[in-house]
Amino acid sequence: MDANDTALILSLPSALLNTVAAEYGFDPRRVEIRNRFQVRDTQIENICWALKTEMESAYPSGRLYTDSLAVSVASRILSCHSSIARPTMERHGGLRGRKLKDVISYIDGNLAEDMSLAKIASVAGVSVSHLKTLFRESTGMPVHQYVVRRRLERAKTLLGEGRLSIAEIALIAGFAHQSHLAHHMRRVLGISPRDIRQMADSLPPRGKK
Numbered sequence: 001m002d003a004n005d006t007a008l009i010l011s012l013p014s015a016l017l018n019t020v021a022a023e024y025g026f027d028p029r030r031v032e033i034r035n036r037f038q039v040r041d042t043q044i045e046n047i048c049w050a051l052k053t054e055m056e057s058a059y060p061s062g063r064l065y066t067d068s069l070a071v072s073v074a075s076r077i078l079s080c081h082s083s084i085a086r087p088t089m090e091r092h093g094g095l096r097g098r099k100l101k102d103v104i105s106y107i108d109g110n111l112a113e114d115m116s117l118a119k120i121a122s123v124a125g126v127s128v129s130h131l132k133t134l135f136r137e138s139t140g141m142p143v144h145q146y147v148v149r150r151r152l153e154r155a156k157t158l159l160g161e162g163r164l165s166i167a168e169i170a171l172i173a174g175f176a177h178q179s180h181l182a183h184h185m186r187r188v189l190g191i192s193p194r195d196i197r198q199m200a201d202s203l204p205p206r207g208k209k
Helices: 016-025 042-056 063-080 097-109 117-124 128-139 143-161 166-173 178-189 195-203
Strands: none
Touching: 016 063, 016 128, 042 063, 063 117, 063 128, 063 143, 097 117, 097 143, 117 128, 128 143, 143 166, 143 178, 143 195, 166 178, 166 195, 178 195
């Protein structure tokens, strides 16, 4: 390597690889990660750059996002760069009925908490790897995106009520701090928390014209 080279080095815990392999029905002790030389996997590369950006931005998207990216890397390594073939049997059709209701209820009831993919998967009664696929099929978006949007909806409601500070609302809605709330609100809604607060303050009290 010299000054013209760029290196991005990612380390995955063996426990994560073992867990994902077991979820696909393979004995982790018999799975071998193959050495690769001068092979470029753009999917892994993109995920790794996303992890790097998230880390350098002080993790504004939270634990669910990094959990999801880590599982995606592990799944890609096992299905494309190991001694096992890509799994041929995958569960499709999404989460249905009571399972989906339980997951949505758990998310809504724990927006202020540091939720993990593993916990949400346990509520659904499926593995972490299958949760990612089934949840997207049921809602049309990844778990972490759904949680961010629900947190933004909670924050928007609280901002409109005008009783709490923006910093307090950020924590109640599940964001690490006020700047993370502002980051996601501008990205998803195209508006800042302060703008929403000002618009709410400008409206006449209910019942008056």
